[in-house]
Amino acid sequence: MLKTVNRVLLGLLGLGLFALGGGVLLDGLDLQRHWGFDMPGWWPFRGPDDVVLGTWGRTRWREEGWWWPAVIAVLVVLLALLLWWLLAQLRRQRLGQVLIESEDDVAARLNGRALEDAIEEEAKVLDGISRAHVRLTGRRAAPAARVRLLLEPHAEPARTLQRLSLETLAHARDSAGLDRLPSEVRLREARHRARRVA
Numbered sequence: 001m002l003k004t005v006n007r008v009l010l011g012l013l014g015l016g017l018f019a020l021g022g023g024v025l026l027d028g029l030d031l032q033r034h035w036g037f038d039m040p041g042w043w044p045f046r047g048p049d050d051v052v053l054g055t056w057g058r059t060r061w062r063e064e065g066w067w068w069p070a071v072i073a074v075l076v077v078l079l080a081l082l083l084w085w086l087l088a089q090l091r092r093q094r095l096g097q098v099l100i101e102s103e104d105d106v107a108a109r110l111n112g113r114a115l116e117d118a119i120e121e122e123a124k125v126l127d128g129i130s131r132a133h134v135r136l137t138g139r140r141a142a143p144a145a146r147v148r149l150l151l152e153p154h155a156e157p158a159r160t161l162q163r164l165s166l167e168t169l170a171h172a173r174d175s176a177g178l179d180r181l182p183s184e185v186r187l188r189e190a191r192h193r194a195r196r197v198a
Contacts, residue, residue, distance in 0.1 A: 009085070095136035098143050100177045110176055112136045112143070118175075119145065122168045128155025129164075130190050138182075145169065145183040150190050157187050 030048045061067040095112040116134040123132035131150040138144040173181040
């Protein structure tokens with residue numbers, strides 16, 4: 001859905017900028033007079049000496065009581081939409097489904113959340129892992145995994161990472177029938193209080 005929203009927003013923005021730029025170019029080069037055509041009555045530009053927004057256009061609604069609240073409301077809504085769009089870009093999209101090819105060339109769909117949960121549960125069983133969080137990203141036909149692990153104080157990071165790769169992630173890849181499952185693993189050690197020695 002995010003890709004569709006991006007395309008629609010960029011398309012509308014591009015269309016608006018193209019129309020505005022074309023209109024300014026028509027009047028700036030005085031193409032109406034050179035080519036012998038007239039613009040509609042609502043068209044704001046009247047020739048190469050005209051400005052985009054004149055004094056009348058800027059001061060026309062100032063005395064109305066609804067003008068400033070309407071301007072502020074529109075700007076607040078626009079700012080909220082832009083912030084939502086920016087946060088949506090920064091956050092990686094979670095993969096909802098994974099396409100699995102069966103032996104008879106029929107593609108099946110595996111719930112992405114179910115695969116994430118299975119990887120998490122299997123990772124928690126490994127020695128030295130306190131908590132695991134898995135998120136699938138990428139395309140449905142070529143998923144990738146982002147794994148965050150909270151290690152126990154006694155865990156050996158190199159050994160834990162090796163077991164996670166060779167056992168847990170390999171098992172998830174094979175059980176889902178995937179050729180490959182590229183993974184990014186982040187390790188963090190659980191904090192513990194120092195013990196007093198008497």
